[in-house]
Amino acid sequence: MSILQIYHYPESVLKKVADPVETFDDDLKKLAEDMAETMYAAPGVGLAAPQVGISRRLVVIDCSPREENRSLIFAVNPEIAEREGEVFEEEGCLSIPGYYASIPRSARVKVRYLDLEGRPVEREATDLLAIAFQHEIDHLDGILFVDHLSPLKKSFFRKKYKKIMEQQQEQL
Numbered sequence: 781m782s783i784l785q786i787y788h789y790p791e792s793v794l795k796k797v798a799d800p801v802e803t804f805d806d807d808l809k810k811l812a813e814d815m816a817e818t819m820y821a822a823p824g825v826g827l828a829a830p831q832v833g834i835s836r837r838l839v840v841i842d843c844s845p846r847e848e849n850r851s852l853i854f855a856v857n858p859e860i861a862e863r864e865g866e867v868f869e870e871e872g873c874l875s876i877p878g879y880y881a882s883i884p885r886s887a888r889v890k891v892r893y894l895d896l897e898g899r900p901v902e903r904e905a906t907d908l909l910a911i912a913f914q915h916e917i918d919h920l921d922g923i924l925f926v927d928h929l930s931p932l933k934k935s936f937f938r939k940k941y942k943k944i945m946e947q948q949q950e951q952l
């Protein structure tokens with residue numbers, strides 16, 4: 781397994797609508813395993829293929845990465861079938877390092893996706909897992925969590941992110 785390069789905002793691959801996965805082969809499994817490794821190393825609780833520069837509809841999620849019983853989810857071509865309620869939790873993104881904000885998300889979702897063998901899966905998610913599915917599926921549609929900010933907050937984000945990037949450049 782290898783750790784992949786994570787693309788940062790405003791890379792154009794993050795703004796593209798990703799293509800559906802049609803072939804369930806060893807290359808897909810290798811990519812999924814490498815994405816999981818990259819997510820754990822970051823560390824993060826979710827990663828979508830566009831974040832490693834691959835415009836395909838594949839996400840990995842693990843909301844309990846530090847626990848002994850890791851619950852790693854590989855979701856291919858995921859879709860939200862039902863949603864209910866609303867929550868605001870602070871979110872971050874491995875493609876937007878150093879910036880966190882609360883945005884509205886559905887509190888409970890039903891998701892449908894395929895596993896790495898192409899078998900259909902349906903599951904309900906609440907709490908952090910529900911938010912993670914919404915955040916990662918957004919990535920597949922070229923949407924970042926900061927795109928959900930109000931125009932005013934988004935202009936604050938742009939200024940703050942510019943400063944964060946400048947500080948990182950100085951540290952290099």
Ligand code: NI
Binds near residue numbers: 874
């Ligand atoms: Ni993200």
